[in-house]
Amino acid sequence: MKILHNFSLKNKHSFKVDVKAKCFILISKIEDIVKVLQNKKYNNNLLVLGSGTNTLFTKDYPGTILQIATKGIAVVDQDEKEITVEIQAGESWSGFVAWAVNNGFSGVENMALIPGTVGAGAIQNIAAYGENFEDVFVSLEVIEMASGKTISFDKKACKFGYRESIFKKDYRNRFIITKVNLRLAKNDEINTSYHSRYGSLEDELAKISNPPYNIRDASKAVTLIRERKFPDWEKIGTAGSFFLNPVITKKELVGIQKKVPNIQFYPIDKLSYPKPDDPKFIYSDYVKIPAGWLLEELGWKGKWIGKVGTSPNQSLVVMTQKGATAQEILKFAEKMKLDVKKAYSIDLTPEVNII
Template structure:
């Protein structure tokens, strides 16, 4: 039996640790409870679905219904000689799910260790790190259409994955609630150690027998050295996406800024690290009262305790404007601003 609560604080449910209230709040633990909750919501009433709360910036109270996704469960649903198909419910903690796969010898997710959030949020924004994206291991997902309550399965093609986005952030934004995701993982791993500092960290750790657990441990060590723990300092991880520009524009920037890094992409595109742009614009480590830019990672905006979401939003806009002024590059938030 679901419970409709009123005037509920959302501070425990967002990793920024920002105070905001929901006019109405319903937690659901089964799909039937979700369907029951949807029947209780007026068609014109604002609706927000919360998973781990690691990808939102709350700037004000929410005058509508917040649905808290607490669907749990992990099942091996199929396998062949080379692969396993693993179904995880959308409310599962992402990192704990990755660790579960590693413990069972299912390879493919180890580079995505310690990313905050839930399984359901992972395909929504096609999360990625250290050379791996969700689309590389994704098989399908199930979701409920909010307007009709109908169940629907989506293939990888139907999800329209792009860089940190999917159809659920574009044409279908706010129209579906993801309930479960199926991943196709490998029985025999293909190790991906070339991206970032993974190989150097493995060497530093003295790893000679490479395994998916060793790669996961290295990724965790790197992330912990760079990114603050939301339990200690409120944050949502990387606040901005890495921008993509035309190669000809990149070459022009290199003439003016010789040290600007860039990673070649198909179709004469180049991805620029937003962290580098923000640091060069002078924002790294800056504090403004209760908020600021983290001292170790300029992509991370932080709440030191009693910050306000509207002030973090203002800071983000100022950073965006200064990067555009200095480099002529538009950076966009990865975080959903509410």
């Protein structure tokens, strides 16, 4: 286990801002996590990192960063119809999706090419084109930072929501995810129930194949769309969508529709959203609307201020040119937020972890 001091984080988060960590440790064996937790010199002010594709470091980090890079995919259970797979937290998510698709296991094909690690996928409850991490989730294993103990969490205990889990809120910085168990179906078929909501996917499928489509078609179609829609994060500073899509009441939606008549909206009942404190809360009273659409209406698509801008294809995707500072990125995002607040009285919340 190598412990690096005063280590540049430039290549460790996808915004590539050049700040430093006091200590940086690459974890390739689970046993090394326990060793770090037992070492008083390194075990305070710990921050766990996957691939850094949902993280923006804004200043030097005064503690120890543990980058989880453990690898491995193992089949742990199966019957005629389904298979359970145990994946090490440091595995690449898109690598895992490719493995599943190549082996004919369905359930994650629409989440092809989402950057990052499997462990962070659980933290964020990643999702794309109607498929959510939680839909295939069985359980995960963590190491508690304070005690070094290994604990298991089932689906209910993870409290998944829209880009959310208990590890982002109540249990923030308490546990290190080491392994994740997912259950996939042993068939080639794709779930088409969400397709009418994702016209771009239907169009792409029609371009590349003929019905009935299979999981290889779906993952290829999603890959092609994503390659056009997102900048290449390995070359360009970005973390994908900078803000979450807002969840609003249907009453609020009517107000927005007066200003943006064609705005798309999606039901939120498919996901187990954490309920607000309202005792009369009913899922069907709420909808999710695309933040990118609101921003585009306000002229934010392909807009640049100095070295920070948005994608010409999607105004929610903030991008940077070489040398952009964290302050420039934050200032840019604050302007976007302010514009949306002024025009629609909606508070945008960052999806990116700002450290």
